[in-house]
Each structure stands twice: as structure tokens, then as C-alpha cells.
Amino acid sequence: MALVxxxxxxxxxxxxxxxxxxxxxxxxFSFFTSYLWYxxxxxANPISFHGVMAPYRSSFGLLSFFVGTLxxxxxxxxxxxxxxxxxxxTINLYTPDRLKRPFSVxxxxxxxIPSVVYGLWGVIVLEPVLLHNIMxxxxxxxxxxxxxxxxxxxxxxxxxxxxxxxxxTAVISESMHSQxxxxxxGVYALGGTKWEVGKHVLLGNTRKQIVGGTLLGTGRALGExxxxxMVSGSIVNVLPTSIFSLTNTMSAQIAAxxxxxxxxxxxxxxxxxxxxxxVLVLISLIVNLAGRAIVGRGALRGFENx
Amino acid sequence: xxxxxGIIEVRDLNVATDxxxxxxxxxxxxxxxxxxxxxxxxxxxxxxxxxxxxRLTELYPKLRQNGQVLFHGKDxxxxxxxxxxxxxxxxxxxxNPFPASIYDNVAFGPKLHMKLTRTKLDEIxxxxxxxxxxxxxxxxLLDKSALELSGGQQQRLCIARALAVQPEVLMMDEPTSSxxxxxxxxxxxxxxxxxxxxxxxxxxxxxxxANRVSDSIDxxxxxxxxxxxxxxxxxxxxFEQAKHFVMKLAK
Amino acid sequence: xxxxxxxxxGLVVVLVIAGVGAxxxxxxxxxxxxxxxxxxxxxxxxxxxxxxxNIWAGNYSANKITTAGTGSGAGISGAIAGTVVIGASDAxxxxxxxxxxxxxxxxxxxxxxxxxxxxxxxxxxxTLHFNGTVLAGIYxxxxxxWNNAQIAALNPGVTFPSHVxxxxxxxxxxxxxxxxxxxxxxxxxxxxxxxxxxxxxNWPSVPAAVTGQGNSGIISQMTSTPYSIGYIATTYEAQxxxxxxxxAALQNQAGQFVTMSQSTVMAAANHYLSQIPADGRLAIQFAxxxxxYPIVDLEYLIVKQVQPNANxxxxxxxxxxxxxxxxxxxxxxxxxxxxxxxxxxQAVVSQxxxxxxxxxxx
Numbered sequence: 012m013a014l015v016x017x018x019x020x021x022x023x024x025x026x027x028x029x030x031x032x033x034x035x036x037x038x039x040f041s042f043f044t045s046y047l048w049y050x051x052x053x054x055a056n057p058i059s060f061h062g063v064m065a066p067y068r069s070s071f072g073l074l075s076f077f078v079g080t081l082x083x084x085x086x087x088x089x090x091x092x093x094x095x096x097x098x099x100x101t102i103n104l105y106t107p108d109r110l111k112r113p114f115s116v117x118x119x120x121x122x123x124i125p126s127v128v129y130g131l132w133g134v135i136v137l138e139p140v141l142l143h144n145i146m147x148x149x150x151x152x153x154x155x156x157x158x159x160x161x162x163x164x165x166x167x168x169x170x171x172x173x174x175x176x177x178x179x180t181a182v183i184s185e186s187m188h189s190q191x192x193x194x195x196x197g198v199y200a201l202g203g204t205k206w207e208v209g210k211h212v213l214l215g216n217t218r219k220q221i222v223g224g225t226l227l228g229t230g231r232a233l234g235e236x237x238x239x240x241m242v243s244g245s246i247v248n249v250l251p252t253s254i255f256s257l258t259n260t261m262s263a264q265i266a267a268x269x270x271x272x273x274x275x276x277x278x279x280x281x282x283x284x285x286x287x288x289x290v291l292v293l294i295s296l297i298v299n300l301a302g303r304a305i306v307g308r309g310a311l312r313g314f315e316n317x
Numbered sequence: 318x319x320x321x322x323g324i325i326e327v328r329d330l331n332v333a334t335d336x337x338x339x340x341x342x343x344x345x346x347x348x349x350x351x352x353x354x355x356x357x358x359x360x361x362x363x364x365x366x367x368x369x370x371x372r373l374t375e376l377y378p379k380l381r382q383n384g385q386v387l388f389h390g391k392d393x394x395x396x397x398x399x400x401x402x403x404x405x406x407x408x409x410x411x412x413n414p415f416p417a418s419i420y421d422n423v424a425f426g427p428k429l430h431m432k433l434t435r436t437k438l439d440e441i442x443x444x445x446x447x448x449x450x451x452x453x454x455x456x457x458l459l460d461k462s463a464l465e466l467s468g469g470q471q472q473r474l475c476i477a478r479a480l481a482v483q484p485e486v487l488m489m490d491e492p493t494s495s496x497x498x499x500x501x502x503x504x505x506x507x508x509x510x511x512x513x514x515x516x517x518x519x520x521x522x523x524x525x526x527a528n529r530v531s532d533s534i535d536x537x538x539x540x541x542x543x544x545x546x547x548x549x550x551x552x553x554x555x556f557e558q559a560k561h562f563v564m565k566l567a568k
Numbered sequence: 569x570x571x572x573x574x575x576x577x578g579l580v581v582v583l584v585i586a587g588v589g590a591x592x593x594x595x596x597x598x599x600x601x602x603x604x605x606x607x608x609x610x611x612x613x614x615x616x617x618x619x620x621x622n623i624w625a626g627n628y629s630a631n632k633i634t635t636a637g638t639g640s641g642a643g644i645s646g647a648i649a650g651t652v653v654i655g656a657s658d659a660x661x662x663x664x665x666x667x668x669x670x671x672x673x674x675x676x677x678x679x680x681x682x683x684x685x686x687x688x689x690x691x692x693x694x695t696l697h698f699n700g701t702v703l704a705g706i707y708x709x710x711x712x713x714w715n716n717a718q719i720a721a722l723n724p725g726v727t728f729p730s731h732v733x734x735x736x737x738x739x740x741x742x743x744x745x746x747x748x749x750x751x752x753x754x755x756x757x758x759x760x761x762x763x764x765x766x767x768x769x770n771w772p773s774v775p776a777a778v779t780g781q782g783n784s785g786i787i788s789q790m791t792s793t794p795y796s797i798g799y800i801a802t803t804y805e806a807q808x809x810x811x812x813x814x815x816a817a818l819q820n821q822a823g824q825f826v827t828m829s830q831s832t833v834m835a836a837a838n839h840y841l842s843q844i845p846a847d848g849r850l851a852i853q854f855a856x857x858x859x860x861y862p863i864v865d866l867e868y869l870i871v872k873q874v875q876p877n878a879n880x881x882x883x884x885x886x887x888x889x890x891x892x893x894x895x896x897x898x899x900x901x902x903x904x905x906x907x908x909x910x911x912x913x914q915a916v917v918s919q920x921x922x923x924x925x926x927x928x929x930x
Contacts, residue, residue: 050770052763052766159775159778160789161793200371201425201478202426211415212415246777248772249774257778257779274661275662276663276664
């Protein structure tokens with residue numbers, strides 16, 4: 012039975028690789044080093060290069076999307092990591108027992124909100140606040156760069172962080188909760204305070220799960236599409252120059268550029284998007300496997316069941 | 318029997334949850350520099366009773382308590398909880414070393430309470446391990462993880478950890494129940510040595526152990542201290558099960 | 569092994585969902601004979617034409633029409649693959665696609681148009697003047713401040729702020745991008761030589777540029793980004809007005825600055841009448857004639873010339889004839905005027921569209 016999913020995965024990968032071959036032949040290594048994503052003029056006569064057909068003046072490089080993905084994901088982790096640890100400590104140490112369950116359920120409910128709703132909130136609420144209240148203040152305290160729009164790295168990073176906090180918190184909080192009672196009482200019995208229990212038992216003893224949970228959150232942030240598409244600014248052919256810059260991610264670019272790729276008769280636009288998807292799948296797979304390997308199945312059980 | 322005022326006095330203590338009475342009208346005296354043993358079957362409330370002494374019961378907000386526990390004649394609730402717990406140490410039923418080195422386990426408590434030089438800390442760790450009878454076995458392994466020790470060694474490490482904060486009272490909650498007979502024997506010997514320097518409170522359901530190490534024994538049954546000298550109490554049907562405890566104690 | 573397996577199972581679930589989804593969208597492509605012998609004509613594609621098809625589906629009684637707004641690219645590829653009968657598209661098929669799929673017809677059906685709108689604090693109540701060269705300069709970054717002399721030259725008497733221009737374009741592939749870039753290509757040689765037109769193009773690197781997804785995305789980005797300029801389908805007139813944007817007058821081929829209205833759109837279409845080729849594929853932006861609005865576009869229905877059976881072919885022909893009929897059919901003003909769409913001029917229908925429709929066989 013276990014062979015069936017393996018076979019399906021193999022078929023999926025073979026399909027992706029097969030579809031990406033024209034793009035690999037056309038772009039070669041520059042796919043990874045160029046930041047220009049030019050769909051080309053699909054109405055002009057196509058050109059032939061390395062035995063494949065491509066639209067006139069087309070060229071495909073993932074660098075701007077790759078950089079955007081790293082920056083927004085990194086920004087999200089930077090926010091989500093301390094917040095998740097704070098929430099986990101709060102749930103495990105300072106929340107009365109009768110509120111623990113509702114509190115955890117609330118955190119998990121946030122994980123179930125469709126990403127388009129986060130995106131909507133980002134566009135309507137977050138972007139204006141960033142543009143009019145937060146960015147001018149940041150500039151005042153010394154951040155460099157040109158403020159263009161509320162959309163961009165900050166909006167995308169913040170929305171992503173809000174989306175992954177429930178996942179990261181669930182893993183960390185669960186592993187803190189599963190720390191043996193004897194250890195916590197051991198610290199209390201020596202005259203330790205709640206903070207010392209949190210520091211030595213809940214934090215000190217769950218480092219692996221904290222790293223693993225964060226990696227799982229990273230995996231989610233890497234693949235998140237809809238919300239990022241709405242608030243990143245989805246800029247193309249520009250590398251970010253400051254914290255205020257607009258950006259774009261690999262997943263959002265695939266979603267945004269797919270329909271016009273169908274109008275390219277040479278199929279090269281589609282092939283390049285598939286190659287982009289292939290790279291994204293590989294990155295996500297590595298991050299997720301790493302996260303799972305570190306956390307171990309036991310610590311994940313509570314959150315997977317919910 | 319005339320009871321001299323002890324280092325800890327329990328007066329008319331009642332502890333209950335919403336559903337269940339755990340301790341009822343408990344009166345008890347813990348005598349200084351002696352092994353004070355509380356025996357009773359599982360679920361009789363022994364662990365809860367001693368956890369009222371260092372207010373560890375406060376970790377369970379569902380427990381409601383009235384009556385008094387006096388430490389040096391003063392209600393334990395009038396002490397700062399941190400200093401109370403430093404002065405009344407607790408060793409748990411299951412060895413619970415922290416997942417850290419042997420040295421760090423013993424140094425953990427002192428570091429919480431005092432700012433110490435490395436030399437002073439080394440000295441405390443050394444002395445505590447010696448007092449717990451563990452030093453010779455681990456003196457070359459201080460940087461090794463405590464989790465690599467055997468169960469009996471881990472329990473003695475926990476005793477050393479409790480001693481390192483220089484408590485006045487050392488409470489042990491069934492400290493040998495998960496250990497093999499040899500390890501158990503070592504800890505029993507240790508208890509008898511410790512009473513010279515500390516007040517020991519032992520909780521156990523092992524009658525033989527109680528007889529071997531105790532200076533005084535109290536029987537806790539269904540949340541009540543039972544005076545096993547009074548034959549008429551023993552005839553009450555609710556104490557039927559307790560008889561075999563009493564028979565052993567009487568010897 | 570277990571970890572891998574659970575990931576794989578996740579992928580399988582995704583694939584199954586995708587498969588079911590594809591079936592729902594495309595699966596009923598073949599025309600089924602319903603019990604009442606009505607034919608179902610399936611349509612997918614252009615989001616601009618989606619509201620029109622919704623109205624048509626509710627008002628066309630001869631046969632059943634199903635509609636889905638999936639994007640012009642999906643419309644063209646669906647029609648080519650035969651998963652739908654009608655693929656709606658804001659853009660006609662490329663030469664490459666036509667060569668690869670000689671059996672496809674590009675049938676003009678309606679005329680759409682586009683605003684160039686701006687959000688410049690203090691100037692939104694002015695009707696500013698732009699031409700293709702200045703817009704191309706804004707979108708390639710060579711004109712990057714509102715106080716640029718080229719902008720001032722088109723707008724004598726207007727004082728522009730010194731502020732960076734934020735050009736807004738679509739992030740997704742779009743018929744609106746196609747329409748706008750066709751206008752730029754026809755009116756500016758740099759743009760034509762270096763960028764060209766399409767539903768997605770080689771956008772020049774402009775650090776201040778912002779993008780939006782869909783027309784509503786453009787509107788919300790422009791609302792939250794002052795000193796921005798963007799292109800928006802006139803279908804979104806109400807939203808553009810409530811956002812308070814200024815709407816530009818655009819310079820046509822005759823050098824006149826014209827604003828969008830039904831008559832200026834029809835005028836543009838009429839001027840291109842003689843040039844529309846027999847296969848229907850023509851960009852009609854930047855029309856000659858004093859009264860022609862320069863950003864207008866033909867909307868297309870992409871269909872297979874040879875339908876799977878005679879019933880479907882007959883139903884399709886009847887529907888297409890009804891759709892372009894502006895007196896009693898789908899192009900009546902009560903159906904399309906609220907969406908700011910214009911009917912094809914009668915001459916275009918009789919000389920171009922009807923011959924194309926008549927090629928359909930079953």
C-alpha cells in the first residue's frame with residue numbers, strides 16, 4: 012500500500028521535470044542567477060534557441076522571486092518566533108487551567124482561516140496603517156529607503172507571520188505541555204519561580220521542538236500564495252532595496268503569471284513556471300522534512316490531529 | 318502520648334477538590350532531627366499532605382485548603398514561597414534529574430537563590446554529593462548528563478540537588494518505590510545519616526522500610542490520621558483494609 | 569518511511585482535489601443532449617466577459633449556457649483542448665497558436681474600453697491629458713516625477729507636485745494589460761520595439777512601480793498609494809468614481825485628447841472597420857479620427873471551426889448570431905451598456921463576424 016503514494020509522487024515529479032525541460036534547455040543556469048522574468052512578446056514571431064521555441068525577447072530568472080520568498084519568510088519567522096514562544100509560555104505557565112483549552116482552540120482556529128481572508132485584511136487594514144502610521148515613523152527612527160506603498164516586504168512578512176504563528180505555537184506549546192510534571196515540580200520544589208520553570212524546563216528542554224516547529228512554519232510560509240499575492244505588491248524585475256520595497260514570491264508569481272502563460276503558443280512561459288514550481292517544491296520538501304525529522308512524530312501528534 | 322511542639326505542626330487541615338475530600342481534620346507533628354514517616358495505602362492523601370508543607374499544592378488551583386500548617390510556629394502561608402521551598406526540600410517518587418550535567422543538576426538550586434563564585438559553587442556541589450553518598454561514584458563524571466546515571470544514582474542525585482540549597486527539612490515522597498533492593502538499601506542508610514543534620518519527612522507505603530528507618534510513624538488512611546493504638550477504631554468497617562498495615566506496625 | 573508516506577498522502581489529496589476541480593470546471597465540456605433536447609454550450613475564460621455571459625445565460629432561452637470566469641488564457645487553452653465549447657478572451661490568439669491550431673476561430677463579439685486613472689492629491693478633479701509616449705515613459709521609468717516637463721507640456725496651466733510617480737500595473741495576466749500595452753505599442757515606437765503587447769509583458773524595471781491583482785486590485789493599490797497612475801477597465805466605472813480618481817483624456821492618432829464615451833468608442837471601432845482582416849484578429853487601439861477614443865479593444869470568443877456534432881454546431885451558430893445582434897440579441901444596450909461595453913458596428917458584424925460564424929460546422 013505504501014507504494015501507491017510513492018508511485019504517485021514519482022509520477023508527479025516526473026511530470027514536473029518533463030514539463031520543465033524546455034525551460035531548463037532555454038534558460039540553463041541563468042534561471043537561478045537572473046532576476047528578470049520576461050514573458051516576451053508572444054505576438055511577435057517566436058525564436059528558436061538550444062532546440063526549443065520561445066517568445067521573442069523572453070527570458071526567465073527566479074532570483075527576484077527567490078529573494079522575495081526568503082525575505083518575506085525570514086521576516087515572518089523573525090516575528091512569529093518570539094511571539095509563538097511568548098504565547099506558548101503564556102499558555103503553559105500563566106493561563107488558568109479552565110482557560111487553557113479555549114485559548115489553545117482559539118490559536119488553532121486562526122490556523123483554519125482561509126489565506127484569502129488574511130490577504131483581504133492585509134489590503135484593507137494593514138497596508139494603510141503601515142503606509143500612514145508605521146512607515147513614516149520607521150523612517151523617522153532611521154530606516155532608509157523610499158516609501159512607495161503599504162504593500163511589500165513588511166505587509167507580506169507580517170501577514171505570513173500571523174498565518175504561521177498558530178502552527179509554530181501549536182508545536183511549541185504542545186511540546187512544552189508534554190514536559191514531565193516532575194521536572195516542572197522539581198524546579199518549583201527547589202524554590203524556582205514560574206519564570207525559572209519556563210526558562211529551564213519549558214524552553215531549555217524543548218529546543219529541538221522549537222526549531223522543528225519553526226521549520227514547519229517556514230514550510231508553510233514558503234508555499235503560501237494567496238495572501239502574499241494580495242499584499243506583497245507582486246512587483247517583477249526589481250530586487251528589493253530597503254525594508255519598504257515591494258516584493259514578490261515564487262508561489263505568488265506562479266499564480267499570477269499562469270493565465271497569460273496559456274496565451275504563449277510556444278509553451279515556454281508555462282514551462283518556466285513549472286520549473287519555478289519544481290524549485291519551490293524541492294525547497295518546501297527539504298524544509299518540511301527537516302522540521303518533521305527534528306520534531307519527531309510524538310511532538311507533532313497533538314497538532315496533526317486537530 | 319504527649320506530643321512536643323515540632324518543627325512543622327499540622328492543625329485541623331482539610332484539603333478538597335470540588336468532587337472529593339482528600340484530607341480531613343489532619344493533626345500532625347513533625348519532629349526536628351528525626352525521620353518522621355507517614356504511611357498509608359496509595360491514594361490516602363500522603364503526597365498531598367506533605368505538599369501542603371512547602372505549598373506545592375498551590376500549583377493545583379482546584380485544591381481548596383483550610384486549617385493550618387505551621388513551620389517554626391508560623392503559618393507557611395506567611396513565608397515567601399521561594400524561601401519556604403528552599404527551607405523545606407522535596408525528593409520525588411520518580412527520580413527527576415534535569416536533562417543537564419550532574420554538576421548543573423546539583424548547582425541548579427544554589428544558582429537560583431544566591432550569587433556564588435565558582436569555587437564556592439564547586440564546594441557546595443562537592444559537599445552535597447558527599448552528603449547524598451554519591452560523590453565517589455560520579456566524581457569523574459560531573460560533566461556527564463545526569464540521564465546517563467542508573468535509577469538509584471539519579472535518586473541520590475536528586476537528594477544531593479535538594480540538599481544543595483541547605484534546607485532544614487527534607488521531604489521524600491516514596492523515594493525508593495521505583496528502585497531495586499540494593500539502591501533502596503543505600504537510600505535507607507542515607508536517610509538515617511541525614512537525620513543528624515536535617516529533619517526528614519518520609520512518605521511510603523512500604524511497611525518494612527517504615528519500620529527500618531523511622532523515629533515516628535503516622536498512618537494516613539482515607540485522608541485521616543488514624544491512631545493505630547486504639548483497637549476500637551480498627552473495628553470500624555471502613556478501616557478493615559488498613560488492618561494489615563497496623564499489624565505490621567505493631568511489631 | 570512514515571514521514572514520507574504522510575507527505576505523499578498529502579500530495580495525493582491535493583491531486584485528487586485538483587482533479588475533481590478540473591472536472592467540475594472543464595469536465596462537462598462536451599455538449600450533452602439534455603432530455604428536453606436543449607444543447608448545453610459551455611464557456612470559460614475572460615473575467616471581463618464573465619458578467620456579460622452571466623446576463624446572457626439568464627436571458628438566452630434557445631439553449632443552455634454555462635459560464636466561468638477563469639482568465640483569458642484559460643479560455644483559449646480550454647477551447648483548443650475542447651474542454652469547453654466557447655473560450656472567452658480579451659486577447660486574440662498569437663500567430664504561433666494559430667499555426668499550431670489552424671482549426672480555431674477568433675470571433676470578435678463586443679468592444680471594451682479602458683480608463684487611464686490617477687490618484688494625485690489635489691489634481692483628481694482635473695481631466696489631465698496624456699499620450700502614449702508619456703505613458704510609455706512613465707511605465708519604463710524614464711519619466712519618474714510628476715513635475716516632468718513632458719507631462720507639463722501636455723497640460724498647460726496645471727501645476728504638478730514634485731513627487732515620484734507610482735505606475736500601477738497588473739500582477740496577473742490580463743486582457744486589460746493586453747489592451748493597454750497594445751495602445752502603448754501603437755503610439756510609442758520605443759515601447760513597440762522593446763516591450764510589445766500581451767496579457768503579460770516584459771515590464772521594465774521601475775523601482776517605484778506597484779502591481780495589483782485584477783481591476784479591483786489596481787483600484788485598491790491606487791487608493792492606498794497616492795501619486796499613482798494605472799489602467800482600469802471601464803466596466804469598473806462605479807468603483808473608479810467612488811475611489812475619487814481622476815480620469816485622463818488620451819491623445820488619439822489624430823492628435824485630439826478624448827475621453828471615453830459610447831460614441832468615442834464606437835467611432836474608434838468604425839475607423840478600423842476597413843482594416844479588420846478576415847480572421848478577425850486586429851488590435852483597434854490608437855484609432856484615426858478626431859473623435860476616436862484610443863484605448864478600445866475587441867473582445868473575442870474562441871471556438872473550434874469543426875464542432876463534435878451537428879447539434880452543437882447549430883446551437884453555437886445560433887447563439888453567436890444572437891450574441892452580436894444589437895437590436896434584439898445579446899448586444900442590446902440593456903445588456904451591455906451597464907458594463908460600459910459597446911456593440912460591434914453593424915458593418916463589422918455583417919462583413920467580418922457573420923462569415924466567421926458561417927465557417928462553423930458539425
